[in-house]
Amino acid sequence: xxxxxxxxxxxxxxxxxxxxxxxxxxxxxxxxxxxxxxxxxxxxxxxxxxxxxxxxxxxxxxxxxxxxxxxxxxxxxxxxxxxxxxxxxxxxxxxxxxxxxxxxxxxxxxxxxxxxxxxxxxxxxxxxxxxxxxxxxxxxxxxxxxxxxxxxxxxxxxxxxxxxxxxxxxxxxx
Amino acid sequence: xxxxxxxxxxxxxxxxxxxxxxxxxxxxxxxxxxxxxxxxxxxxxxxxxxxxxxxxxxxxxxxxxxxxxxxxxxxxxxxxxxxxxxxxxxxxxxxxxxxxxxxxxxxxxxxxxxxxxxxxxxxxxxxxxxxxxxxxxxxxxxxxxxxxxxxxxxxxxxxxxxxxxxxxxxxxxxxxxxxxxxxxxxxxxxxxxxxxxxxxxxxxxxxxxxxxxxxxxxxxxxxxxxxxxxxxxxxxxxxxxxxxxxxxxxxxxxxxxxxxxxxxxxxxxxxxxxxxxxxxxxxxxxxxxxxxxxx
Numbered sequence: 295x296x297x298x299x300x301x302x303x304x305x306x307x308x309x310x311x312x313x314x315x316x317x318x319x320x321x322x323x324x325x326x327x328x329x330x331x332x333x334x335x336x337x338x339x340x341x342x343x344x345x346x347x348x349x350x351x352x353x354x355x356x357x358x359x360x361x362x363x364x365x366x367x368x369x370x371x372x373x374x375x376x377x378x379x380x381x382x383x384x385x386x387x388x389x390x391x392x393x394x395x396x397x398x399x400x401x402x403x404x405x406x407x408x409x410x411x412x413x414x415x416x417x418x419x420x421x422x423x424x425x426x427x428x429x430x431x432x433x434x435x436x437x438x439x440x441x442x443x444x445x446x447x448x449x450x451x452x453x454x455x456x457x458x459x460x461x462x463x464x465x466x467x468x
Numbered sequence: 469x470x471x472x473x474x475x476x477x478x479x480x481x482x483x484x485x486x487x488x489x490x491x492x493x494x495x496x497x498x499x500x501x502x503x504x505x506x507x508x509x510x511x512x513x514x515x516x517x518x519x520x521x522x523x524x525x526x527x528x529x530x531x532x533x534x535x536x537x538x539x540x541x542x543x544x545x546x547x548x549x550x551x552x553x554x555x556x557x558x559x560x561x562x563x564x565x566x567x568x569x570x571x572x573x574x575x576x577x578x579x580x581x582x583x584x585x586x587x588x589x590x591x592x593x594x595x596x597x598x599x600x601x602x603x604x605x606x607x608x609x610x611x612x613x614x615x616x617x618x619x620x621x622x623x624x625x626x627x628x629x630x631x632x633x634x635x636x637x638x639x640x641x642x643x644x645x646x647x648x649x650x651x652x653x654x655x656x657x658x659x660x661x662x663x664x665x666x667x668x669x670x671x672x673x674x675x676x677x678x679x680x681x682x683x684x685x686x687x688x689x690x691x692x693x694x695x696x697x698x699x700x701x702x703x704x705x706x707x708x709x710x711x712x713x714x715x716x717x718x719x720x721x722x723x724x725x726x727x728x729x730x731x732x733x734x735x736x737x738x739x740x741x742x743x744x745x746x747x748x749x750x751x752x753x754x755x756x757x758x759x760x761x762x763x
Contacts, residue, residue, distance in 0.1 A: 310513070313595035313606075314521040318528045322600075323735035331599050364509045366597040368604065368632075371491030375484060417601045420492065423647060425672075434600075 297463050301342045301350075305358060308335040313366055328437035333406045336377060337446055338453070340402045343385030345392065345457040355381030369420060376412045380405050399443075399450050406442050410435055501617075507635040511610070514638035517594040518608045525592070525738040532736075585746035586620075586704040589613060593737045594638065603643040605629075605737060610637040618702045620743040625732035626708035627653075627696060631742065643734055644677055644709070645670035654700035655679060655709055657686075657726075658693040667694075667709060667728070676713060676727035684723055688715045694728050704745040 296303075312332045322329050335358060343351020359374035367373060384405045391397045414430055417423045425434075494500075502510070591607035609615050611634050619631045621641050630653070632642040642651055647669050657663040657679075665682040679694060692712045698705030708731050715726035 310516055310520050312598040314517050315524040316598065317596040318521065318524040318738075329600055361509065361513065364506050365513055365595065365606070366599065366604075368495065368602055369492055370495040371488045374491070375488040378484070379481075413599060413601065420496065421649075423601055 297460065300460070301338075301346070302354070305335055305338055305342070305354060308338055309358060309361060327433070329434045330441045331410070331434070331438045333409065333438070333442050334445065336409060337402050337406060337442065339377070339381060340384055340405045341398060341450070341453055341457070343381050344387055344398055344401070345461070347387050348382060348385045351381035351385030352378055355379075369416075369422070372413065372416045376409055376416075380408055380412075395450055395454060398454070399446055402446055402450075403439070403443055407439065410438060502633050502635050510606075510635045510640075511637045514594055514606065514608060514635070517606065518592060521594045522592070528736070529738065584698070584705045586743045587746065589615070589742045589744070590739055591615075591742055592739055596737075602648070603629075603646040603734070604632065605641045605643060605740075606638055607641060607740060607742070608638055609742065610635045610639050612636050614744070615639050615742055616744075620696065620703040620707060620745070621740050622707055622743060623732045623737065623740055626710060626730065627703075628730075628732045628734060628737070628740065630702075641740070644730065645734055653703065653709075654697045655694050656697040656699075657682075657688065657712065658695055659687075659689070662697075663688065664697055664699070665723075665726070671727065674727060676729055677710060679712070679726040679728045680718065680723065682715075682724040682726060684717070684721075686724065688712060688724065688726055690714070694726075698745075702745065704743060707743065 312335060316332050317323075320330070339354050339358060340351065342354060355377040356374055359377035362373040362377070363370045384401050386401065391401065414423075414425075414435075418425075589609060591609040591613075593605055594608050595606040597604050607621075615631060615634055617631055617634055620627060621629050621631060627644065629641045629643040629646070631639055633640045642648065644651070644653065644667060651669055653667040655665055655667045657665075663682055663686040665679050668678050668680050670677055682688070690712055694709045694712060696703045696705060696707045696709065710728040710730040710732075712726045713729045715724055717723075718725045
């Protein structure tokens with residue numbers, strides 16, 4: 295039971311952590327000049343989608359996109375659409391990707407890049423921000439990418455082991 | 469290999485885009501209250517968020533305490549020197565208050581409410597939006613605790629924002645630093661004669677609040693205190709916002725714009741106070757009148 299829903303629970307806990315605990319200790323509130331936006335939930339979502347199939351990725355993308363929209367952002371639909379679409383596009387669960395860890399890291403990083411740019415584009419389009427592109431790149435985009443990439447690189451290997459274990463468990467189950 | 473986007477998928481994508489635009493249009497419309505599915509999700513997730521943020525605030529507070537202890541001695545000396553001043557101020561305040569009462573009685577002021585009066589509810593900050601596109605903070609009190617839209621929110625330092633959306637057991641605060649066009653607060657400069665204007669968002673390069681629409685002939689000085697005016701109809705009077713650090717003529721040369729350094733810290737928020745003003749708001753009066761007309 296716990297095993298079956300463990301992906302959902304892990305995603306939900308990451309989702310909560312991003313908004314609560316991380317915000318208390320966020321480095322830019324303690325004098326760090328760059329914005330580090332956590333996209334851990336989205337990265338785990340993509341990895342889960344790669345291992346468990348496109349349908350799962352799309353489903354989780356939409357569910358957590360809705361959560362993100364309702365709780366953290368005031369414009370509904372932006373994250374629902376973005377996370378759903380990106381999860382659908384990037385969750386290639388063909389064996390060659392599944393076996394190759396660097397391909398997984400690459401596609402997840404690409405996902406975060408596209409998500410950041412998509413949200414920046416939407417916020418500019420809707421007039422929610424007047425941030426210029428250079429400042430967006432230097433203050434927000436690169437630091438965020440570096441932070442997320444480091445965390446992804448550290449956690450990708452254990453995550454793969456976990457998903458493989460998970461697959462075996464599920465096969466035993468069925 | 470099959471085409472990546474078959475016809476069916478393309479249609480689904482287009483339908484999704486239409487839904488996206490419709491949702492954005494729905495959520496951008498003015499003065500929208502939260503619909504019940506949104507309230508349900510925010511309340512459920514909010515209870516989990518409180519469970520996570522309480523220990524986080526506790527740990528952060530613990531580290532703050534340690535750093536506080538190191539400059540305790542210095543602070544104590546300064547505070548002691550202020551203490552003598554405080555006693556004489558208290559005497560003066562009592563004297564002024566008595567005289568004010570007498571004078572009000574003498575001219576027969578029939579105001580039974582005060583713009584300055586308010587009641588306070590304290591709440592715990594449970595989340596903050598992780599993508600910094602909006603400056604919004606969630607608290608763990610909602611409509612069931614008597615929170616209403618547009619109430620002022622402050623910390624011990626000063627005003628930080630207003631209540632934006634209310635759910636049953638949680639609500640969200642729009643901070644003064646939010647860039648939204650509707651985020652505007654009527655404020656005044658505390659001086660020999662009061663100068664009025666609006667606080668309109670933050671200047672991202674300097675990090676100061678923008679205090680706009682000030683009369684061109686008003687004389688401003690650095691270091692003057694800016695507080696709420698109570699004229700906007702929803703906030704009480706005299707909630708501290710910050711200090712003027714710089715001022716200039718606006719782009720058309722018709723009004724002045726001042727830059728205000730906020731006295732409250734917008735970053736380390738744990739407990740906040742939600743302010744309910746005791747004076748009746750303008751909305752109530754209007755609604756009463758319209759009610760009379762209809763009846």
